Amino acid sequence: MKSPAILFAIFAFCSVAQPQQIVVGSKRFTESYVLGEIARIALQKAGFTVQHKEGMGGTIILWQALRGSDIQLYPEYTGTITEEILKTKQPLSTDGMRGLLRQEGVGMTGELGFNNTYALVMRRDRAAKLGIRKISDLRNHPELNIGLTLEFLGRRDGWAPLSTRYGLQMQNVRGIDHALGYAALANGSIDLKDAYSTDAKIEENNLIVLEDDLHFFPQYKAVFLYRLDLDSRAVAALEKLAGTIDEARMRHLNSEAERTKDYTFAAALYFGQKYVSPSNNLIGKIGRWTLRHLELVGASLFLGIIVGIPLGIRASRPGPVSNFILATTSVIQTIPSLALLALLVPIPFFGISPVTAIFALFLYSLLPIVRNTATGLQEIPTAVRESAAALGLEPQAQLWKVFFPLASRTILAGVKTSAIIDVGTATLAALIGVGGLGEPIISGLNLNDYSTILQGAIPAALLALLVQFFFDGLDRVFVPKGLRLKQ
Amino acid sequence: MIELESVSKKFGAMIALHETDLSIEAGRTTVLIGPSGCGKSTILRLIIGLLEPTTGTIRIEGQRVSASSVLALRRRIGYVIQEGGLFAHLTAAQNVLLMAKHLNQPAGQMQTRLRELCELTHLPENALTRYPVELSGGQRQRVSLMRALMLQPNVLLLDEPLGALDPMVRARLQDDLKEIFERLQQTTVLVTHDMAEAGFFANLIVLLNEGRVVQSGTLDDLRNRPASTFVSDFLHAQRGLAAI
Numbered sequence: 001m002k003s004p005a006i007l008f009a010i011f012a013f014c015s016v017a018q019p020q021q022i023v024v025g026s027k028r029f030t031e032s033y034v035l036g037e038i039a040r041i042a043l044q045k046a047g048f049t050v051q052h053k054e055g056m057g058g059t060i061i062l063w064q065a066l067r068g069s070d071i072q073l074y075p076e077y078t079g080t081i082t083e084e085i086l087k088t089k090q091p092l093s094t095d096g097m098r099g100l101l102r103q104e105g106v107g108m109t110g111e112l113g114f115n116n117t118y119a120l121v122m123r124r125d126r127a128a129k130l131g132i133r134k135i136s137d138l139r140n141h142p143e144l145n146i147g148l149t150l151e152f153l154g155r156r157d158g159w160a161p162l163s164t165r166y167g168l169q170m171q172n173v174r175g176i177d178h179a180l181g182y183a184a185l186a187n188g189s190i191d192l193k194d195a196y197s198t199d200a201k202i203e204e205n206n207l208i209v210l211e212d213d214l215h216f217f218p219q220y221k222a223v224f225l226y227r228l229d230l231d232s233r234a235v236a237a238l239e240k241l242a243g244t245i246d247e248a249r250m251r252h253l254n255s256e257a258e259r260t261k262d263y264t265f266a267a268a269l270y271f272g273q274k275y276v277s278p279s280n281n282l283i284g285k286i287g288r289w290t291l292r293h294l295e296l297v298g299a300s301l302f303l304g305i306i307v308g309i310p311l312g313i314r315a316s317r318p319g320p321v322s323n324f325i326l327a328t329t330s331v332i333q334t335i336p337s338l339a340l341l342a343l344l345v346p347i348p349f350f351g352i353s354p355v356t357a358i359f360a361l362f363l364y365s366l367l368p369i370v371r372n373t374a375t376g377l378q379e380i381p382t383a384v385r386e387s388a389a390a391l392g393l394e395p396q397a398q399l400w401k402v403f404f405p406l407a408s409r410t411i412l413a414g415v416k417t418s419a420i421i422d423v424g425t426a427t428l429a430a431l432i433g434v435g436g437l438g439e440p441i442i443s444g445l446n447l448n449d450y451s452t453i454l455q456g457a458i459p460a461a462l463l464a465l466l467v468q469f470f471f472d473g474l475d476r477v478f479v480p481k482g483l484r485l486k487q
Numbered sequence: 488m489i490e491l492e493s494v495s496k497k498f499g500a501m502i503a504l505h506e507t508d509l510s511i512e513a514g515r516t517t518v519l520i521g522p523s524g525c526g527k528s529t530i531l532r533l534i535i536g537l538l539e540p541t542t543g544t545i546r547i548e549g550q551r552v553s554a555s556s557v558l559a560l561r562r563r564i565g566y567v568i569q570e571g572g573l574f575a576h577l578t579a580a581q582n583v584l585l586m587a588k589h590l591n592q593p594a595g596q597m598q599t600r601l602r603e604l605c606e607l608t609h610l611p612e613n614a615l616t617r618y619p620v621e622l623s624g625g626q627r628q629r630v631s632l633m634r635a636l637m638l639q640p641n642v643l644l645l646d647e648p649l650g651a652l653d654p655m656v657r658a659r660l661q662d663d664l665k666e667i668f669e670r671l672q673q674t675t676v677l678v679t680h681d682m683a684e685a686g687f688f689a690n691l692i693v694l695l696n697e698g699r700v701v702q703s704g705t706l707d708d709l710r711n712r713p714a715s716t717f718v719s720d721f722l723h724a725q726r727g728l729a730a731i
Contacts, residue, residue, distance in 0.1 A: 390566040392561035405576040
């Protein structure tokens with residue numbers, strides 16, 4: 001098999017190293033975007049070349065990216081550091097935290113000022129009607145519909161220990177995306193969700209924060225985590241930000257970011273700058289996203305074809321190797337795309353880069369190509385198979401001159417399925433900051449802004465249709481005429 | 488010409504052909520006949536190397552059929568099967584010429600041979616540009632025969648070539664086929680389950696049952712001097728035979 005070597009060569013070609021540049025990461029919510037932008041501007045003012053990879057994912061992805069040197073810093077919260085990253089049993093002092101992080105090669109700046117702890121929020125009118133003010137009041141209302149972020153549901157300082165502490169026995173609890181949860185609260189499909197205490201939406205949506213009367217939630221003071229190999233002048237520039245943002249200021253910046261749909265604008269407000277928004281050329285932006293999307297789909301599909309077809313040819317012969325190939329490609333298909341990305345990011349070669357997205361998409365494109373190639377070849381009747389052999393054609397010639405053209409329609413259908421799956425799945429590349437049409441979808445989801453979501457969703461749907469037409473056209477080129485005739 | 492020496496074939500525990508010695512004469516038409524599963528097709532597939540014998544050796548013109556010789560031998564053998572085995576993605580002409588093109592024969596020579604074969608098999612030349620789905624069942628078998636004869640093989644093997652055709656087409660093709668056999672004077676082995684067809688074509692009939700040769704001879708030998716009750720039973724079962 002030559003394929004793995006080719007694969008490697010292509011990946012090596014794709015991954016263009018960018019040394020001497022500081023990369024700031026951020027999580028997928030407004031405040032993290034804004035803090036990331038603030039760090040970017042502060043470091044730029046200190047004379048560094050800085051890139052901000054916005055909304056890369058949750059804690060685990062960001063932490064792995066930091067450890068793997070894909071990013072040099074990102075904003076984090078002290079509660080998350082103790083509970084999710086260091087996983088210590090007892091609360092830590094700031095110095096204790098610094099010591100443990102140091103062992104991982106990571107430094108922590110001073111606290112920025114505000115405490116963004118978790119909070120449970122309800123619509124003000126609904127809470128008043130039910131007479132709920134405190135979390136302990138929920139004990140009398142086990143029937144309430146609760147929609148929690150998956151992160152809060154799974155956290156060690158999240159829903160389950162909170163329920164134990166307060167003795168809650170809520171009956172209707174489900175997971176829902178953070179941004180969508182606000183829409184669900186507004187239209188009454190849920191009564192209660194988790195939020196952050198500096199969340200701009202609390203004011204905007206006229207929500208109330210339930211009092212944490214048993215003091216369950218730990219402190220979530222914002223800090224920056226950075227790699228210890230970061231330039232000391234950069235660290236100094238970050239330290240200057242410490243103690244400069246209180247809760248009111250953060251809530252204001254968050255609300256401005258959401259109002260204007262522009263994180264850079266909100267971050268510029270922090271520095272008191274006049275900020276000129278980049279040309280808001282929608283067509284140009286969609287063009288760029290679409291182009292990147294096509295790059296991701298094209299590269300992964302190309303790899304899928306050059307690896308999948310030989311695998312499919314091998315899998316068309318009966319035996320344990322074929323079973324292994326088909327089983328493996330099927331199992332890959334069942335891995336949720338978010339989990340696959342999270343698994344790939346910590347691997348040194350991949351990290352937060354287009355290569356990771358392309359590789360993940362390539363893995364997803366394999367099954368339809370491999371299975372259709374194998375099926376297409378197996379479906380050739382024995383009589384035809386034996387006729388080709390009986391003519392005296394060598395096995396290679398049998399494959400290329402007879403079997404392959406006969407199976408071409410099925411194989412092409414597999415490639416088409418892969419292409420359409422890729423167009424849909426490639427939107428997830430935006431989760432690791434690689435761009436594509438997923439970028440407006442995800443940022444729109446985080447901003448709760450449907451027009452931004454549609455800027456990505458409509459072109460993505462059109463692209464899928466276009467791919468469909470394109471392959472229907474290819475049918476005429478690749479499928480021999482004799483197979484397209486009706487009897 | 489074609490020699491089978493102690494040849495047998497097993498599929499797992501199932502014996503398709505017991506140890507058999509068989510000699511097929513050059514330049515004559517030999518018909519293998521018998522009920523389904525008697526081993527007649529197995530012999531054909533052993534000769535062309537689609538199956539490997541469990542025991543024994545097969546020689547064609549003195550050359551042993553083996554993994555190393557099979558490719559060259561197959562190019563000197565024409566093989567026609569019941570469904571024609573035509574390649575659906577190629578036109579009739581492309582099917583016939585596939586192997587010649589693969590061997591880089593000169594274009595002029597290929598076209599001449601193609602015309603000859605059309606004339607020989609009575610295939611209208613305008614059918615050459617059609618794809619298999621556009622041909623009738625009889626035309627498909629004629630194209631299949633042309634493909635088998637393209638490289639001027641020394642041996643022609645036909646496995647129930649007329650089995651899938653309706654009676655009128657079948658009768659016409661039988662006449663044509665007989666004429667072709669007489670013109671070519673080629674070593675031909677034909678498999679059928681129809682005794683009338685066997686009698687019509689054969690210089691020698693080999694009757695098989697349950698993987699063994701029961702009797703070989705002319706139709707007259709089988710009818711008048713049956714080697715066992717099976718032979719007379721088999722002949723009786725073929726209605727209308729008395730007319731031949």
